[in-house]
Amino acid sequence: MARLRGTGEALTLAGSFEEMAVWIAAARAAGVARVLAAPGPAGLTGEQVAALKAAGIDGLRVRLYAAEAAAHDWHAGREGSFRAATATLRAARAVRVPVTVTTPLTRSNTRVLAAVPGLVADVGALGWQVSVVAEVRRQGHGAVAPRLAVAVPYALQALVAAERAGLLAAIAGAPLCLLGPLRDRAVPSPTLAFAASCGECGLRASCPGVDGEYLRRFDAGELTPARSGEGSAAGGSRAKRLRDMFSGPWLGLSEASCWPI
Numbered sequence: 001m002a003r004l005r006g007t008g009e010a011l012t013l014a015g016s017f018e019e020m021a022v023w024i025a026a027a028r029a030a031g032v033a034r035v036l037a038a039p040g041p042a043g044l045t046g047e048q049v050a051a052l053k054a055a056g057i058d059g060l061r062v063r064l065y066a067a068e069a070a071a072h073d074w075h076a077g078r079e080g081s082f083r084a085a086t087a088t089l090r091a092a093r094a095v096r097v098p099v100t101v102t103t104p105l106t107r108s109n110t111r112v113l114a115a116v117p118g119l120v121a122d123v124g125a126l127g128w129q130v131s132v133v134a135e136v137r138r139q140g141h142g143a144v145a146p147r148l149a150v151a152v153p154y155a156l157q158a159l160v161a162a163e164r165a166g167l168l169a170a171i172a173g174a175p176l177c178l179l180g181p182l183r184d185r186a187v188p189s190p191t192l193a194f195a196a197s198c199g200e201c202g203l204r205a206s207c208p209g210v211d212g213e214y215l216r217r218f219d220a221g222e223l224t225p226a227r228s229g230e231g232s233a234a235g236g237s238r239a240k241r242l243r244d245m246f247s248g249p250w251l252g253l254s255e256a257s258c259w260p261i
């Protein structure tokens with residue numbers, strides 16, 4: 001059974017692999033400009049990646065929580081998921097399907113994030129995106145969202161390492177005031193909640209804010225409102241390339257199996 005998810009700019013259809021191949025052809029026939037596949041925790045076989053390419057896919061969006069099996073599999077809720085994800089990435093490289101990688105930033109992978117860019121570059125991905133997770137609770141594991149002031153600096157260090165490795169690197173879902181000079185690596189993400197102190201911030205119009213539950217738990221002490229007129233979130237060619245790569249209109253196709261985080 002197909003399921004639809006939409007975030008304004010992106011529309012995702014979730015279903016079986018066989019349905020994905022049908023939807024790609026239908027989307028192409030309807031003139032959809034960009035069709036991407038987002039494998040679930042079980043990944044895709046080499047044959048499936050080749051079949052998606054033959055059906056006209058523009059690329060894959062692969063999720064990788066860490067550069068080693070224990071941390072990735074824990075987040076994915078499936079033993080063997082890391083092996084499946086890396087096999088998917090290598091299969092995509094073998095048949096020349098463009099790939100980007102997304103790493104959700106959690107309290108559990110913050111300190112192992114630095115190892116991810118090397119793996120992402122090694123498998124020939126075009127770009128890497130760190131996405132700050134909202135305050136979700138996973139059964140048996142409690143809260144998974146990181147303290148922003150602790151985790152975001154690790155993410156920024158990892159972005160710099162990714163760029164040194166030749167990747168385009170972006171961050172989504174982080175308050176702009178925590179990004180410092182790397183603010184132009186932010187890509188658009190759904191708007192969340194804002195503290196009262198955000199009202200006068202010069203970055204308010206382009207900032208995603210903070211998860212509402214996070215604000216209730218930790219208040220707004222980590223946020224630093226920018227002066228009015230201090231600048232917008234992003235400009236220049238790099239920011240445009242990141243926006244083109246990680247946001248904008250596209251149709252996403254994913255397997256029915258869901259990621260728990």
Ligand code: SF4
Pocket residue numbers: 175176177178194195197198201202203204207208209210223224225226
């Ligand atoms: S102070 Fe608020 S609006 Fe300004 S950048 Fe930080 S979170 Fe965004």
